[in-house]
Amino acid sequence: MSSHDAALAPMSAPVVSEDSGALNSPSAPGVYGISVFELDGNAVPFNFTAPPTVTLSATDWFSVYNKTLSPSLALANITSVGFRLDGTGSNEDIFQPGSKINDELSAWSFTSGGAPDKGDLVNSMGAIAVHPGTLTETLAYLGLSRTDNSGSTSYGFWLLQPSVVMSGGQLFISGTNTLATHKVNDLLVLSDFSNGGSVDRIQLYRWNGTGTTSLFDLNGVNIADCRNAPADPIGCGRSNTVPISVTWPYYNKGEPGFTSTVPIGQFFETGINLTRILGGNQGCYSSLVAFSSASFSDSSSLKDSVLASLQTCAQIEMVKSATPQSKEGDVITYTITMSNPGATLMRLQTFSDTLVGNLTNLVTSTTACGVLTPFETCSFNYGYTVPAGAFANTNPITNVAFAVYVPPSGQQFSQTLASDVNVVELFKPGIAVTKSGPTYAVPGQLVTYTFSVQNTSQVKVGAAITTAPALVFTTTADGIVVTGGIVDSVLGNLSAPAAAAGCDMLSHGETCMFEVPTTYNSLGLLTNTVVFTYHPA
Ligand SMILES: [Ca+2]
Ligand SMILES: [Ca+2]
Ligand SMILES: [Ca+2]
Ligand SMILES: [Ca+2]
Structure with a gap:
């Protein structure tokens, strides 16, 4: 297995080579209705100016890759990014022959070897944002580059809810010895794009518990390709129809070492509305698996693999406060403030306080904290009467509040627990x-x-x-x-x-x-x- 450490790569000024597509003039960023991220067939923000005067009002993969460097850019509206450079040649991580796209994850196996040139991925990347119109929907932008554009090979992405790591040729849930398995509503994106740069078809599937179920088939270049897609599409994709420049270390078939120019049809980006695709039942996705496959089918054999991290939910943040001193017979008023810094709407599953008990029903029915939309902050109060004898016996008063939030799918993973401790000292x-x-x-x-x-x-x-x-x-x-x-x-x-x-x-x-x-x-x-x-x- 080999991969390159993104953090060590130099940040160089990209040579802007704008796609000449009709909808992609510099004055009209090619965002095609999903106006947070440029789905325009290239990797550079349309208003990019070379460092040190980087000013960006739009986001493209240049910004996402830069985000992995130090110091990194602040990206407006983007709540999470992922970027992974893959290996190449005869000694990188690839799928073991026999692994299929629609297999259970525990049936996948990986080995060290070489992918065929046309299926050799250079990198995978992702960015997560909130839909700027609805302010409640989760958008995922996914991209990859490859070393060759000859022949017929398909590509795709699995968005997995558990955070997974590769070890000993298999996928495990991070931090455990448990083999990773799919969760209901893991999402599969299959793309078919030509070596001339047209995106002919995008198919979207979900994991239904035992296999894949088709959700949407964006069939035809007039639907699937972002140049032609309707305003605010459920998803669309773009490949590069002219050579483009990239800032990550790119390798092209037949050229020694790294280059910054990606030939036609060797770069692909897609934007999908996770909320709409899954009927509002999206989960918290943590891992992105980009792959190449033998053919455009959800049962096809897998070739190259690139595993990256990408978080569609954020950790819910809680701050608990009270006046620092109280006395017997008084009511301590605790104020809870919770905020959702992520791009996915989250629902309260339980709220409890170690002194006051389970307050879930109260919080859900009488406060704004029952549902936290992206970037929302809510607060509420509750009281605790200091009992007689507390000055001598339970001084200070210490309690902890816990909140568990789940995404619309109801699947709970580790990202969703928030807690805060509070200490109130008593006087007499x-x-x-x-x-x-x-x-x-x-x-x-x-x-x-x-x-x-x-x-x-x-x-x-x-x-x-x-x-x-x-x-x-x-x-x-x-x-x-x-x-x-x-x-x-x-x-x-x-x-x-x-x-x-x-x-x-x-x-x-x-x-x-x-x-x-x-x-x-x-x-x-x-x-x-x-x-x-x-x-x-
Ligand atoms: Ca782009
Ligand atoms: Ca661009
Ligand atoms: Ca590769
Ligand atoms: Ca690989």
């Missing part, structure tokens, strides 16, 4: 009051009471947040104004003199003092009681 509010006044007085005597108040709230020893909130007379909790203060059974409301002395807000540990003079008018024992009411700020 407290105040200490000292009141002093004269022991004796005669009626009519002026006496002075002295009040001293301290914020004696506690935090847990060793807590990350070492101070408790300030305590105040008046606060706003959940939009409701909560009023406290100081009221003495004899002296009346003392909030004003207390506030004047700074006692209306006490930071953690702070002490304040105030005095209240009054005239003693009683004839006997006078007992007064003072009530201090504070709230955490």
Whole structure:
């Protein structure tokens, strides 16, 4: 087996050799209704200017290959790219004779050898985008180049949902010892294009559980070829009708070493609407297998293989937040924000919180997070009441939220789990009051009471947040104004003199003092009681 490391290849300025097709003038990028990516029979963005002033408003394979280099371009609207250079000659990875396009994956085997020139692939590549019109449909752009255009050979792609790796001549699910198998709605694209560059036919199949089922047959150059396809097609393809320049290391039959010029009919690109092709039941695809085959049939024998990675779904992102401190009896409000940075609509399968339990039905029925369309962000809140005893026993309050999202096919793979952990520390509010006044007085005597108040709230020893909130007379909790203060059974409301002395807000540990003079008018024992009411700020 041999392959070339894309990252080591130089990034050189391509010599733009625009296809002379009638619909492919530089002022009209050949996007043919799928206006994110140029399906125009070449690999260079129509408005390309040579580095270092690369400015691109359109995307083509030059950009995808550049994306594998460092530093890479940022590609608007493209959520994932894949690019793989294949080997050539007599010692590269090819299918073992007998492997068929419509075999179960575990029946495929690979070996080291040489593909016939006309079936020798140079590279495969892919890009994933959101349909710019509907903003909900997943588009896949797939491409390849080959070393020769003579004779009759067909080409195609399998888009596989599991992430697969080749080992010992077989395909395994990444990170496991399990042989890879097809999942329902794995997608097969077969193409038939001439050595003059016309795309005559594209057939689309899905894996139905035991074999392939035909979905669409784009038969005839007036349907299958992007130059002639209707606006916003379900799929179309383009080959190059003139020699084109590419920036990846390209090898051509009969030429030693690498060249940058691809002869007529040795480059192919296709764009397909995964959502429409699969009736809205597309999965999360992770692997792209490009192949050449003996003939244009889904039961044909396989020749060369190129395995690349391509992600049609993205990892759902979750951020969970709450105020960092709380206390017994209070409701901690958790805010969950989730976003879908990928090109595939995702549905919530389960949402749970380690403290609050399963909230799936609540989230699905009352929030926008039940379905996340491409690039959508949603958020919602839920509460947890801190129980009595928590300050001593379960401090801090730690919980984790988990969300599992699945693509429309319902098939769940590893990309779809989102989680976030949150820690809320508890404090115990407290105040200490000292009141002093004269022991004796005669009626009519002026006496002075002295009040001293301290914020004696506690935090847990060793807590990350070492101070408790300030305590105040008046606060706003959940939009409701909560009023406290100081009221003495004899002296009346003392909030004003207390506030004047700074006692209306006490930071953690702070002490304040105030005095209240009054005239003693009683004839006997006078007992007064003072009530201090504070709230955490
Ligand atoms: Ca193109
Ligand atoms: Ca182009
Ligand atoms: Ca090859
Ligand atoms: Ca190969």
